[in-house]
Amino acid sequence: GAVVSQHPSWVICKSGTSVKIECRSLDFQATTMFWYRQFPKQSLMLMATSNEGSKATYEQGVEKDKFLINHASLTLSTLTVTSAHPEDSSFYICSALPGLGGNEQFFGPGTRLTVL
């Protein structure tokens, strides 16, 4: 199957700093990528839909100025958590949708963010 990578796999940072997470589709082009957040023992919650070359679409309740998304190429989307706070500590997972009309999303391995 298609492979999606994320970097870093885990990060610990101080409160107030910004953290950038990369999501790459390694063997296919992804016109659409999704960013999810998962708190312990909860399901994945869609944060935003990222389309190559255009602005991301954020879900209700997700602050676009805090979670900056850039999808500059067909294989890379980045999520920057700005001025991170302890409540932003979570598991962030991206997924990519191949631009072939299918509905299966391929998930990255996730990034565990801990804000001290």
Add this chain to the structure above:
Amino acid sequence: RKEVEQDPGPFNVPEGATVAFNCTYSNSASQSFFWYRQDCRKEPKLLMSVYSSGNEDGRFTAQLNRASQYISLLIRDSKLSDSATYLCVVNGAGGFKTIFGAGTRLFVKA
């Protein structure tokens, strides 16, 4: 009402048992349906797609009932390695507006 609802479990079953999970969804316009498996602290992985005609993959059978707006997953002859959280996933058209259920936890014991 949640858009996608699942029984959180946990389901504790012995090896070899048959176990079934249900999932209901609220949007009748939903287009595609999946079951994903998620192991602890890992990303979800696609288990199988769910079609109106039903589909089977080895010990796993998935079914969709559009009239009642639910999907099901049946696992036969449970293995220890089946222990995981099973996520029901519902998509709008073109893969957009993906909604994940909260997951059903399964523990298979020897």
